[in-house]
Amino acid sequence: MSAYPNFELPTVCGIAITAADGSIAIRQIITLAKSRRPASAFTMNLDHTVQLRRNEQFRAAYATADVVTADGWPIAWLARRQRRPVERTTGADLFLPLIDQAAQEQLPVFLFGSTPGVVARVGEELVARTEGRVPIAGSMSPSQKFDPTGVEADEAIKNIRASGAALCFVAVGAPKQEIFANYARSKGLKCCFVCVGAALDFVAGKQLRAPAVLRNHGMEWAWRLATNPSRLSKRYAECAGMFFYLLATEPLLPAPAEDWLQPAHQQSARTHWTNDRSAMDQK
Secondary structure (H helix, E strand, C coil), X not given: XXXXXXXXXXXXXXXXXXXXXXXXXXXXXXXHHHHCCCEEEEEECHXXXXXXXXXXXXXXXXXXXXXXXXXXXXXXXXHHCCCXXXXXXXXXXXXXXXXXXXXXXXXXXXXXXXXXXXXXXXXXXXXXXCCCXXXXXXXXXXXXXXXXXXXXXXXXXXXXXXXXXXXXXXXXXXXXHHHHHHHHHHCCCCCEEEECCCHHHHHHCCCCCCCHHHHHCCCHHHHHHHHCHXXXXXXXXXXXXXXXXXXXXXXXXXXXXHHHHCHHHHXXXXXXXXXXXXXXXXX
16 A cells, blocks of 8 residues: 555455545545645455455555545445444545535546446536536546556546546446556556546436435445346355455454544544545655
8 A cells, every 4th residue: 555554554355444434535535636646546345355366457456556445334344343443435425525625626637437428417417516616627438348458548548647637537347447547557647546436327327326225224235236136146146255255364353442432532543544645745
């Protein structure tokens, strides 16, 4: 993990969860975007843990990520077993709040993913949401055969670089989006790449996200499975197997002292183990 010290961070599959919740992740990402250096932010879910065991490029991308959140209750729960107050934070949870912050800070953003129609609709929604304040530097929808390290990726990097974007939201699905983000930063592109999965489709109304009551009770996976069983059944079966494997193999620390569970102590812990990037830069 490049930028933040790992010695007290919870880990899943050897990957440090750098942000305990969405507000911390947003602060870290905006700081990275303002620094104008190559950076990336990922949201780890159970499917990622399956792919980390199979895909070397994916592992390399995670090894260099600056920000990693717990996307899904299983990852958050595994992290909490290590006495860390981690909350579930998905790419969709980050997208609109980051747009709001980008509008406030006047950070140019680039939208990469989905289809041209979806990206155009998202652009309209973001302009309306921020009353025209968000600087949309550009957008691009890759082909269905997009190779995250191929010729099309090189063309995308050229376009993003020329746009002057400080934030690039990548929505082409795992593992392509993470591999592309890592490839772009290896080319020295001074931009923070935030992998947001289906966030663009949600904003455009192409996909319906699970109702808040299901998301808040860790049941978004059931909604997705019910709405797309043919695509997700095998994947979720593998994820279930991986979850039980991680239960048996991931670090398990003793239950925290009672005062650790109090809000003041949780906030202190978050402050202690999530350092502001600007403070790191001054050292």
